[in-house]
Amino acid sequence: ADGTGRTGAESGTDSRTDSTPFLPLSVHHHRPTMHPLSGWCLLLLFSMGVQGAPETPSAIPEHVHLSYPGEPGSMTVTWTTWVPARSEVQFGMQLSGPLPLRAQGTHTPFVDGGVQRRKLYIHRVTLRKLLPGVQYVYRCGSAQGWSHRFRFKALKKGVHWSPRLAVFGDMGADNAKALPRLRRDTQQGMYDAILHVGDFAYNMDQDNARVGDRFMQLIEPVAASLPYMTCPGNHEQRYNFSNYKARFSMPGDNEGLWYSWDLGPAHIISFSTEVYFFLQYGRHLVQKQFRWLENDLQKANKNRAARPWIITMGHRPMYCSNADLDDCTMYESKVRRGLRGKYGLEDLFYKHGVDLELWAHEHSYERLWPIYNYEVFNGSLHQPYTRPRGPVHIITGSAGCEERLTPFVIKPRPWSAVRVKEYGYTRMHILNGTHLHIQQVSDDQDGKIVDDFWLVRPLHGRMMYH
Numbered sequence: 001a002d003g004t005g006r007t008g009a010e011s012g013t014d015s016r017t018d019s020t021p022f023l024p025l026s027v028h029h030h031r032p033t034m035h036p037l038s039g040w041c042l043l044l045l046f047s048m049g050v051q052g053a054p055e056t057p058s059a060i061p062e063h064v065h066l067s068y069p070g071e072p073g074s075m076t077v078t079w080t081t082w083v084p085a086r087s088e089v090q091f092g093m094q095l096s097g098p099l100p101l102r103a104q105g106t107h108t109p110f111v112d113g114g115v116q117r118r119k120l121y122i123h124r125v126t127l128r129k130l131l132p133g134v135q136y137v138y139r140c141g142s143a144q145g146w147s148h149r150f151r152f153k154a155l156k157k158g159v160h161w162s163p164r165l166a167v168f169g170d171m172g173a174d175n176a177k178a179l180p181r182l183r184r185d186t187q188q189g190m191y192d193a194i195l196h197v198g199d200f201a202y203n204m205d206q207d208n209a210r211v212g213d214r215f216m217q218l219i220e221p222v223a224a225s226l227p228y229m230t231c232p233g234n235h236e237q238r239y240n241f242s243n244y245k246a247r248f249s250m251p252g253d254n255e256g257l258w259y260s261w262d263l264g265p266a267h268i269i270s271f272s273t274e275v276y277f278f279l280q281y282g283r284h285l286v287q288k289q290f291r292w293l294e295n296d297l298q299k300a301n302k303n304r305a306a307r308p309w310i311i312t313m314g315h316r317p318m319y320c321s322n323a324d325l326d327d328c329t330m331y332e333s334k335v336r337r338g339l340r341g342k343y344g345l346e347d348l349f350y351k352h353g354v355d356l357e358l359w360a361h362e363h364s365y366e367r368l369w370p371i372y373n374y375e376v377f378n379g380s381l382h383q384p385y386t387r388p389r390g391p392v393h394i395i396t397g398s399a400g401c402e403e404r405l406t407p408f409v410i411k412p413r414p415w416s417a418v419r420v421k422e423y424g425y426t427r428m429h430i431l432n433g434t435h436l437h438i439q440q441v442s443d444d445q446d447g448k449i450v451d452d453f454w455l456v457r458p459l460h461g462r463m464m465y466h
Contacts, residue, residue, distance in 0.1 A: 059085040059144030061123070063216030063247070065223030067230075068193065069126055070251035070261045072157045075227065076126045077140050078249045079147065080216070081107070087123040091138035095151075099137065103127050110246035113239030114208035124249050130154035150224040155192060155263070159306050162432065163264040164190060168399035168425035169197035169233065169315060169360020173215040177400030177423035177443045179222070186222045190427075193263065194226050197360040198233025198273075198315030202401045204243035212243050231270040232257055233315035233361065240281045241274070258289050260296050265433040266309035267300040269293070273316040273361075276334040276343075277327075290343040297352035301463045308433035308462050310354045317359035317395050318346055319368060321413045322406045326361065346373065349391055353463040356436065356455060358426075360397035363406040365420040365440050367451060368393040376415050377465065379456075384417075386456040389465045394438065396426040418451050433459055 061079040069076045077089050087107050090099035105125030112118045125140065133156045139149050166185065168178055185191060204212030219228065229250065236244040241257070250256035250270070258271040271293060275285040300310050318336035320328035327333045338344030349357060350372050369376040370388030377389035385392065398405060400423050408419050422444040429437040440451035 057083040059083050059142060061141045061147040064140060064147050064150060064220055066152055066227050067249045068155060068227040068261060073130045074126055074128045075130060075152065075154060076124060076249045079123050079140050081121045084121055085144045086142035087125050088142055089125045089127060089138050089140045091127060091136050093134060093136060095137055112205065112209035113242060114205060116208040118208045122246050132157040152225050159265045161264050163192045163430050165193050165195055165428045166191050166425055167195040167197065167358055167428050168396050170199040170363055170397040170401050171399035172202035172401030173211055173218060174402045175400045176218060178425040179218060181443060181447055182425065183221050186225050191226055194222065194228045195313055196228060196230045197313050197358055198231050199235045199360060203235045203238065205238040209243060212247065216247060230256060231313050231315060232272050232274055234274055237274060237278050258292055262307055264430055265307055266311055266430050267307045269296060269312045271314045273314045273335050276339060286339060286343050293348060301352055304462050308459055309430060309436060311356045312349060312354055313358040316361045317393065319393060319415065320362050320366060320395055321409050321416045321419065322362045322364060323409045324406060350465060353465060354391050355457060357391050357393045359393065359395045362395050362397050363403060364398050365424060366395040366416060367418040369415050369417045371415045385453055387458065392455055394426060398423050399425050420450050
């Protein structure tokens, strides 16, 4: 489109289903001579990324995606090229014709830690002074090559509107079951933002980061149309989370490992559970993040009259009833209790009245009763989620990856309300300051809603659980 020679349809759909990394078409004219092999073996080798397979350097943007930088009326566009190039976004409100507005940004070289030391150039441009709720058309790149056009709606300002989000974790480049439906939902304008709760691609660093390239290409039809907000999972840990830090542009100055942002009547906090597990990257990060969380929660509570909901997202849950040996199956899980009883998150979140805690990691869906310290604190027998006396936990890690679904223990725990071992994702509608609606969509049942509940908390006394 736009005379760029970009492969892929203008609509943003991608009909390729093979596992070949996205490469410029000219690659096929320069494939090295190899020993005679069957076509099947050749295809297998090529799809695995043959050592030294040539990649024609290109300045045409790939992996285009959006994120919200935290300031009202803004949106950040991030993309990749294979050679240095200028970083520009052209945008406007007309679906066709010239794009009159311009924004410039910067590019940063990223060298993957694999043996080939592949170099990518990551471009970031922040669009500002956007009109709230207005649809914009944009393309990104430079005179050396432009992306095709994408559309997004600028986030509405203030607290008096009702954001809709899709929430999930654990989606790979292979077996990304939730992605086709998420793309359809996005094209229909169902969401204002996406929350991806850790574990991308499986793994972004694999095959000298080509698996990461392929994943970013796969999510482009969704992520180039909506702010795609993330947190790190265990599968991002290689080379000190370098692929995660480079490829995503989150608010704040902690390389996307922890940050917070405001959306309508909600304050959303994203953090890293991984600091408790990969201590080789710095034990001090446990304390640093904990102090940051404490400070952020204090500020959020001072602003609670304006933004009543405090929602957290982190990859590994505190509780789960899955049949494996993950941290959440341990009575004193590290995320819940901390390291040697220090820097545990359950007490911190309970003390500051966190309403909803979103998790992934387990490849299943589980909704807990309102809980604190293994005790159920339902609002009432008939309305457990109305005036709950403890935070509500949702585990949504079944968007799809080659590791398949995780089974549950046969007998549910007393604190486990709903368990679904099916591929799917979660829809969250923050209706207003008191009512929040959650639904679980099953991809195994063609989009059927398999869980549906309302979380209701009054405006007064929000910080304390009584």
